[in-house]
Every structure is written in C-alpha cells, then in structure tokens.
Amino acid sequence: MLPTGVIIHVLIVICIYAILAIGLNIIMGCAALFTIANAALFGVGAYTSALLALAGFPFWLDILAATFMAGLISFLIGLPTLNLVGDYLAVATMGLGEILVAISRNWDSVTRGPMGLPGIPPASLFGFTFDSPPKFLGLSAALLLVIYLVAERLIYSPFGRVLKGIREDEIAVQALGKNAFWFKMWAFVVGGAFMGTAGSLYAHYLGFIDPSSFTLWIAFFIWSIIILGGLGNNLGAIAASFVFVAMRESLRFLGLPANVTAAIQQIFFGIILIVMMIFAPRGLIPERKYITRYKGDAEDRQSD
C-alpha cells in the first residue's frame, strides 16, 4: 500500500489538474474553441502568484491577481484569434502560448528563466497557514468544488446554451442575433481565469516553479484529460484527471531519471491520445443531455 504522503500529493495534483480541465472544458468542451494556450495561462497564473507572493503580498491577493491576470491575457489572446477557424485558432493559440513560455524562459531579470522561482511562501488565509500537504489538500479540494459549481452553473445556463449553439453552427447563432465573438470571448476569459487560479495553487503547493511545467506537452496532457472525460462533461473531467494524473505520477515511481520519465510520459500519453482520436473523439463519456419536461406530461399520463 502506498504511504499516505504520496496519496495526498497525488490527490492535490489531481485537484489542480481538475481545475485546469474544468477551465478548458468551458472553452473547448462547451464552445469548441481549440486552444493550446491553456498551459501557458496556467503558467501566467503561477508566475503572477509567485512573483506577488515573493514580494510579500498575501495569498488571497495573489490568487485573485493570478486569476485576473490569466483572464486578462486570455482576453488579449482572444482578440486576434477568436475569428479564426478551428485549426488556425489552435495554431494561433499555440503560437501565443509558446511566446508566453519563451518570455518566461528568456526574461531572466524577472522570471529567472529556466532556474525558476524558488522559495514561494505557503498559502495562508485569515491567519491559517496551509503549510502541510493535508491542509493544502483541503484548500485545493474546496477551490475545486467552488470552481466546479460555478462552471456547472455556467454551462447549464442560457450562456452555456449559446456557446453550445456556436459549437454546432456559429453562423446560425449569429443569424439569431447573438454576437458570437463576445460569447466566445467570455468563455475564453472565464476558462482562462480558472486556469490562472490553478496556477496559483500550483505555485503555492510546490513552492517552486519553472517554465518546464507549462510547456506545450502539458497543454496536450490537459486536452487528453478532457477528451477522456468527455468534452463538456465536468464530472468526467474530474474523473479523468484522477485517472491520468495517477497514471502519470505512477510512472515516476519507476525511479528513472527525470528526462527519461518525461519522455516515456510523452510517448505513453501520445499513443493514448491518438487512440482516443481514432476511436472516441468526442470523449468517452458524453455530456448530460437536456430532457425538457412539458407541463402537460404528468397530466397526460394520469389520464391513461
């Protein structure tokens, strides 16, 4: 049986990735905007949080700032790209994401480049410090719950329905008078903001961040999570985070050097992703369908 420390660590990472997956679900699952900038936004949140925390600002401020900053950068990324078609959008977001990663790698004076930012102080709220893993798990799980509830309200709301309409047929939605661009932008910003929140959690948990946690490969990993869980299905996303993160962490236990493990992860998840694309591109668990009950139903049945 695994030591509790390991289990708690894995659960915390699962929570963080679940938040990332839910954020991406709003953008990709619901509105079908194929963004590869997700890992970069994760990084924006992490770095914002880390830099503020290192400068002495309190946790509640830096996590809000991280969320806001990620949302803002999402807005800036979305402005030029949201009018582009599917695969061009993907590549454009990939490009912008990579530019952000390049900045974090090369802007030595602020981000210390590949050496990363160590010594990030632990999170503390109202005088209570989350300095041990079990306490942090409590914080992460609580945040996950909040974000999950917010995302569910968003997706199963008129706003969410418009997004799904855009996914199915954007021009039809515009013909109905909805400004598709701004709906897409809102989805993009909110999803991005959640990714920033996850970034802040990540920074405070590990106490150290560097550009290698926010690469294109991580973006792909998050994609594969929501594809496994079913595009648009948040519970599925949480379950899939569980499965994939557990798999990924268990690969670390083979005790191989870090870059070998990373390479094996890439190959393993690359193959899984290709298999999923060929056999189940919409995801393994479909979204909850709407069942509209009309007022007359119960009365009709009673009269039989």
Place this chain on the structure above:
Amino acid sequence: MKVLAQLLVNGLIAGSMYALAAIGYAMVYSILKFANFANGSVAMVGAYLTFVLCTRLGINVVLAFVLSMLISAFLGVVIDKVAYKPLRQAPKISVLITALALSFILDASVLLIMGAEFKRFPFPIVKGLRLGMVFITPVQVICIATSLFFMLSLHFLLTRTRIGKIIRAVADNPELAAINGLNTDNVISIVFAIGSALAAAAGTLIGMDSVISPAMGFVITIKGFAACVLGGMGSINGAILGSLIMGMVENLGTWFLAGGDARWKTTFAYIVLMLILLIKPAGIFGRKGEARVF
C-alpha cells in the same frame, strides 16, 4: 551594411533548408487540407538517421543521406496509413491533435534512443569562403546547392511527368480525380513519401549546418508551418517563398531586436505567424476566406 548583407545571406541559407520541410507541409495540405505537424519530427528523424548511418555504421555521407531520405519516406507513408487514414472523415482538429501527438511520440522516442545531447556531423572545420561582402562556409554552399537541386527536381516532377500531373490533379480536386479513376490513396501515399523524404533532407542539411538535437523537430515544425501560412497554405511556391522570408526575418529580427540572442529565433517564427493570421490569413499566394470563420 556588411552585417545586413551577411544577415540576409544567412537568412536565405536557413530559408532554403526550411523550404524543403515546408514543401512537405504544402503538398500534404493541398490534398488533405490539414497541416501535418509531424513533418518537423520526421525531419529530425531524418537528420539522426543520416548521422547514425554515417558515423556509427561508417556509410559514406552521400549514401547515408539518400538512405535516410528513403527510410523517412517509408516512415511518412506508415504514419499516414496508421494515424491519419482512419481520420479522413473526421473534423480537421482531430487530425491536428493526432499529428501533434505523433510529433511528441517521435521526439520523445528519439530522445530516449539517442540521448539529449547535441550531435555534430564530423566535418572538418574549414575557413569560410568570401563572396564579396559576406562569408559563407563550404557546408552552407552544399546545403544551398542540395536544396536547389531538390526544389528543381520536384518542379520537374510535378510539371513534366505523368505522375506529377496526377498529383496535381488530386491536389486540385480529390473527388473529381477519384471519379475520373485516379487512385487517390496511392497518390496520397506518394505525396507523404515525397514530403517526408524532403523533410529528412531538410533535417539533415540543417543538422550539417549546425547541430542535431531531438528538440529541433518541433522548431522545424513551427517554422515550416509559419512559412506555409505566410506563403499561402497549400502552395508549393508559397512554401518556398515563405521559408526564404522567414529565414531572413528570423536572422534580421534576432540581430536587431533581440541583440543577437539566438534563443529568440523561434519566437520570431511565431510572431510572423501571428501577424499573417491577423493581416492576411490566406497568405501571399493563398485564396481568400480559407482561415476565417466567415
């Protein structure tokens, strides 16, 4: 002035090598309408193949070059049959994800097999030749000459041979070509073979000019893609022109805007890509309306 000329020449040299990889993208896009993101990784594999054949197995460099192109051609066809063919009817985004996943798999596999350290071809270090104001190394001369040779051969193949006509027909209108009795699947395989062979050549040449590393695959992928979008996705001439421009932009940009810091070179590829997508997504030779929603 001397610096400018040197930068432009370096840019043209780099561009001519990327062009070979970009041509592979253009050809696949013209028939299948998706960007084969695995092409850069195939280029990287080609570079390693030439290196291994040449240094570990002692085969003559030229022969190793040709062999690596042949093996890569085969690899390209296999990739198509295994990963892309099942997704012919799927939305383009699925194939895109698959292609990217493949590039990760290839990059990681090569990293595991060959290690992450840079490798160099064991060419003797020779003084550069002087051509007027600029310096150019003998290896670079060979690279340009080889690129030109391949580009001209491809042009000849596509315009003067029967198979070239068939390829162009399928690229122009796959359904119509199929109705007229052409075996689209075989043509697609041939296109992948040619594209991958050229990619391998690109990778080898780039490796000869600088270093070989597993990370070079993705760099070639991005630069090749940016070059194609710049030139007009699907147009071979566009791919070549785009690559040359990209080569010059990255050299000029890195020198003037980034103080010569070569780490920013790839970023310039992204910047060019973003600018083109904003201003004229169809590219120089592309048709209007391909990249936007409306």
